[in-house]
Amino acid sequence: xxxxxxxxxxxxxxxxxxxxxxxxxxxxxxxxxxxxxxxxxxxxxxxxxxxxxxxxxxxxxxxxxxxxxxxxxxxxxxxxxxxxxxxxxxxxxxxxxxxxxxxxxxxxxxxxxxxxxxxxxxxxxxxxxxxxxxxxxxxxxxxxxxxxxxxxxxxxxxxxxxxxxxxxxxxxxxxxxxxxxxxxxxxxxxxxxxxxxxx
Numbered sequence: 001x002x003x004x005x006x007x008x009x010x011x012x013x014x015x016x017x018x019x020x021x022x023x024x025x026x027x028x029x030x031x032x033x034x035x036x037x038x039x040x041x042x043x044x045x046x047x048x049x050x051x052x053x054x055x056x057x058x059x060x061x062x063x064x065x066x067x068x069x070x071x072x073x074x075x076x077x078x079x080x081x082x083x084x085x086x087x088x089x090x091x092x093x094x095x096x097x098x099x100x101x102x103x104x105x106x107x108x109x110x111x112x113x114x115x116x117x118x119x120x121x122x123x124x125x126x127x128x129x130x131x132x133x134x135x136x137x138x139x140x141x142x143x144x145x146x147x148x149x150x151x152x153x154x155x156x157x158x159x160x161x162x163x164x165x166x167x168x169x170x171x172x173x174x175x176x177x178x179x180x181x182x183x184x185x186x187x188x189x190x191x192x193x194x195x196x197x198x199x
Contacts, residue, residue: 025107
């Protein structure tokens with residue numbers, strides 16, 4: 001094997017790992033349940049492969065959660081590159097965070113069950129990563145003069161937790177935008193930060 005080449009077995013293992021997580025995320029979003037047989041079928045792998053990667057349902061649920069959080073965090077730099085800082089915050093809040101919360105209720109329920117049954121713990125790193133994502137958005141807005149410099153990322157993240165109370169079967173998009181606007185008004189600096197147009 002030449003230097004820098006990829007071990008085919010390792011590459012296949014990574015692909016299977018990702019397929020299993022994608023299938024599990026879809027299953028949790030649709031039914032809130034984890035069936036290793038159904039997930040194996042959807043991922044096009046053997047059920048033994050699922051068990052090798054994730055020996056328990058709790059381990060699989062926590063891995064899905066960490067993957068979803070990672071996506072929420074990793075999209076922030078792209079949003080800041082594509083939009084002005086205030087718009088990046090709005091898009092992240094309404095198009096990514098709110099969408100995640102509304103479509104992942106099954107994951108949330110399964111996660112609560114997994115972490116209260118003694119089978120696992122909610123990773124502290126996931127919360128810290130989310131706080132870091134909010135901090136990155138706030139820093140960009142502070143530098144742009146759109147929000148106050150004294151804002152605490154953890155406090156803002158707690159405010160965004162209000163998105164959990166939206167009705168996933170109702171007009172959650174407009175309600176998410178209204179909540180984001182309310183939070184933004186409290187974050188705005190006196191000299192910057194335009195109030196968003198709800199139209």
